[in-house]
Amino acid sequence: xxxxxxxxxxxxxxxxxxxxxxxxxxxxxxxxxxxxxxxxxxxxxxxxxxxxxxxxxxxxxxxxxxxxxxxxxxxxxxxxxxxxxxxxxxxxxxxxxxxxxxxxxxxxxxxxxxxxxxxxxxxxxxxxxxxxxxxxxxxxxxxxxxxxxxxxxxxxxxxxxxxxxxxxxxxxxxxxxxxxxxxxxxxxxxxxxxxxxxxxxxxxxxxxxxxxxxxxxxxxxxxxxxxxxxxxxxxxxxxxxxxxxxxxxxxxxxxxxxxxxxxxxxxxxxxxxxxxxxxxxxxxxxxxxxxxxxxxxxxxxxxxxxxxxxxxxxxxxxxxxxxxxx
Amino acid sequence: xxxxxxxxxxxxxxxxxxxxxxxxxxxxxxxxxxxxxxxxxxxxxxxxxxxxxxxxxxxxxxxxxxxxxxxxxxxxxxxxxxxxxxxxxxxxxxxxxxxxxxxxxxxxxxxxxxxxxxxxxxxxxxxxxxxxxxxxxxxxxxxxxxxxxxxxxxxxxxxxxxxxxxxxxxxxxxxxxxxxxxxxxxxxxxxxxxxxxxxxxxxxxxxxxxxxxxxxxxxxxxxxxxxxxxxxxxxxxxxxxxxxxxxxxxxxxxxxxxxxxxxxxxxxxxxxxxxxxxxxxxxxxxxxxxxxxxxxxxxxxxxxxxxxxxxxxxxxxxxxxxxxxx
Numbered sequence: 001x002x003x004x005x006x007x008x009x010x011x012x013x014x015x016x017x018x019x020x021x022x023x024x025x026x027x028x029x030x031x032x033x034x035x036x037x038x039x040x041x042x043x044x045x046x047x048x049x050x051x052x053x054x055x056x057x058x059x060x061x062x063x064x065x066x067x068x069x070x071x072x073x074x075x076x077x078x079x080x081x082x083x084x085x086x087x088x089x090x091x092x093x094x095x096x097x098x099x100x101x102x103x104x105x106x107x108x109x110x111x112x113x114x115x116x117x118x119x120x121x122x123x124x125x126x127x128x129x130x131x132x133x134x135x136x137x138x139x140x141x142x143x144x145x146x147x148x149x150x151x152x153x154x155x156x157x158x159x160x161x162x163x164x165x166x167x168x169x170x171x172x173x174x175x176x177x178x179x180x181x182x183x184x185x186x187x188x189x190x191x192x193x194x195x196x197x198x199x200x201x202x203x204x205x206x207x208x209x210x211x212x213x214x215x216x217x218x219x220x221x222x223x224x225x226x227x228x229x230x231x232x233x234x235x236x237x238x239x240x241x242x243x244x245x246x247x248x249x250x251x252x253x254x255x256x257x258x259x260x261x262x263x264x265x266x267x268x269x270x271x272x273x274x275x276x277x278x279x280x281x282x283x284x285x286x287x288x289x290x291x292x293x294x295x296x297x298x299x300x301x302x303x304x305x306x307x308x309x310x311x312x313x314x315x316x317x318x319x320x321x322x323x324x325x326x
Numbered sequence: 327x328x329x330x331x332x333x334x335x336x337x338x339x340x341x342x343x344x345x346x347x348x349x350x351x352x353x354x355x356x357x358x359x360x361x362x363x364x365x366x367x368x369x370x371x372x373x374x375x376x377x378x379x380x381x382x383x384x385x386x387x388x389x390x391x392x393x394x395x396x397x398x399x400x401x402x403x404x405x406x407x408x409x410x411x412x413x414x415x416x417x418x419x420x421x422x423x424x425x426x427x428x429x430x431x432x433x434x435x436x437x438x439x440x441x442x443x444x445x446x447x448x449x450x451x452x453x454x455x456x457x458x459x460x461x462x463x464x465x466x467x468x469x470x471x472x473x474x475x476x477x478x479x480x481x482x483x484x485x486x487x488x489x490x491x492x493x494x495x496x497x498x499x500x501x502x503x504x505x506x507x508x509x510x511x512x513x514x515x516x517x518x519x520x521x522x523x524x525x526x527x528x529x530x531x532x533x534x535x536x537x538x539x540x541x542x543x544x545x546x547x548x549x550x551x552x553x554x555x556x557x558x559x560x561x562x563x564x565x566x567x568x569x570x571x572x573x574x575x576x577x578x579x580x581x582x583x584x585x586x587x588x589x590x591x592x593x594x595x596x597x598x599x600x601x602x603x604x605x606x607x608x609x610x611x612x613x614x615x616x617x618x619x620x621x622x623x624x625x626x627x628x629x630x631x632x633x634x635x636x637x638x639x640x641x642x643x644x645x646x647x648x649x650x651x652x
Contacts, residue, residue, distance in 0.1 A: 058416060089427055089431060090384060090424065090427065090428070090431075093423065093424050093427055094424070097419065097423060097479065098416065098419050098420070101415055101416065101419055102416070105415060105416075126489075142485075142489060143482075143486060144489075144490055145490075146486075149482060149483060149486045152482055153423065153479040153482060153483075156469075156475060156478055156479060156482075157475060157479075159468075160469060160472075160475045163452075163468060163470075164470055164471075
């Protein structure tokens with residue numbers, strides 16, 4: 001039985017990845033920081049061993065990796081909240097750059113033949129013009145956020161370990177991924193949560209929205225993590241791959257499709273508070289390199305994904321009497 | 327009177343830069359970590375104010391920059407010892423990447439119109455083949471050392487602050503620079519120190535050498551820091567410039583030229599201990615971008631430089647009765 005270690009396993013992608021690996025017959029362990037909540041259903045099965053370990057505790061990390069001897073390590077841990085990274089760059093550098101160094105260094109020392117999958121982000125591309133779409137992996141990297149900058153530095157660190165230490169390391173650049181379990185600070189979850197609350201009579205039939213014009217490349221999180229899993233056997237060490245749908249959906253389309261999944265009449269109201277300035281009208285990736293390497297293609301239709309998100313929030317609104325964790 | 331702040335002012339380049347700026351009529355202040363030794367003659371003049379401040383103390387850094395209000399900040403501080411960075415990557419990341427973040431962040435906050443000169447290193451290019459010489463700034467960056475990797479991440483951080491925060495930041499990539507004051511772990515200083523010791527009868531007339539075949543691009547440190555100074559008024563923010571002689575000198579030639587500067591007969595003896603493996607037979611840069619921007623060209627001839635190095639060690643060997651600080 002092949003063994004996988006996931007850092008940041010309590011996160012949105014972490015839970016889906018653990019589920020995908022278990023379904024594919026892997027033994028799965030994970031590490032998480034103190035106080036992390038494991039709320040993906042996969043953790044109810046009691047088949048995933050989760051250890052408390054900070055990715056900044058280099059020595060402890062080495063011990064966990066050395067004891068478990070994983071065949072694959074998926075490095076998902078880090079600060080993913082873009083505004084939080086922006087307001088505390090020191091913290092973001094610490095967690096995302098030094099955290100990645102620690103994982104790479106511990107893997108090279110304690111499980112040198114494991115494949116390491118470093119999950120980066122399409123945020124490394126930064127501001128790009130519509131005529132530059134779809135983005136291929138060799139586009140210039142000009143991150144527009146501290147978060148994107150830290151991911152760029154983490155990527156360079158992974159390439160360094162692959163180049164000079166012979167580490168079997170692959171870098172993945174996921175574009176936006178959505179699905180059940182994502183926090184309502186992300187747009188599709190925000191819309192779905194509001195619809196679920198309206199359906200339960202917890203808020204008036206008014207859905208607050210931000211800017212609906214930008215188009216983004218959305219992939220179902222379950223497709224995304226299947227991609228992470230497929231990258232273990234097939235991608236080239238020292239290389240980088242986009243994972244994305246290759247389609248750009250205007251936020252307006254996401255909203256309209258979600259509204260069609262509800263029977264209610266809901267008024268859509270622009271909210272200044274929810275409107276963020278963006279200089280990037282469209283963001284779309286090219287996954288042909290990853291598809292050539294792995295055969296991966298997205299399988300969930302956009303309506304399947306949005307229905308799963310809405311049903312997730314319908315379940316939680318009932319359970320939580322309208323409370324959400326933001 | 328224009329004001330310059332130098333981080334890492336006690337270092338080899340720092341002293342030369344302080345001298346160059348004072349000669350050009352600048353007011354100069356510097357910061358250094360606790361315990362640093364200020365041994366360049368410029369510090370005897372009592373015209374340079376040096377404050378003790380760790381570049382990892384972000385708040386203190388902001389205070390020093392805010393109080394001094396420099397027109398230019400030269401960021402030289404960091405771990406420059408390549409083997410030390412290699413054996414302690416966590417420390418090197420902390421000092422070189424987070425240290426650079428702290429300087430950039432403090433400048434953006436406390437002296438937002440200052441020009442920041444981030445001194446990187448030609449180590450960012452990594453292993454390159456002879457046919458790739460001379461290296462221009464747009465060559466691929468594949469650092470072969472942790473030190474080079476940290477400099478690459480520091481560069482990206484500077485570009486980010488220039489791009490997104492409007493910081494007036496320029497990145498310089500110096501190639502090897504040599505001169506009086508450099509530590510004897512560097513090759514020309516090592517040869518010169520040995521010759522000076524032989525001349526004083528402190529060691530037998532045998533000079534131990536490592537691999538003499540590699541050729542490196544050597545520039546006089548005094549030319550180099552004049553380049554740093556010229557970069558203040560003339561280079562483009564957000565851009566990167568090589569500074570180098572554009573000539574590759576085989577180590578054997580450096581040795582022969584130094585030996586000619588002494589009257590003694592000295593035997594040259596290969597030492598396994600001093601021989602480091604290198605995969606890079608020749609390393610040579612292209613400074614045409616920097617020369618086009620500033621008019622800079624190296625002025626010291628190689629023999630002038632080597633004579634200055636030898637005379638420096640002749641003076642120190644006499645003073646120190648053969649002791650050196652490694």
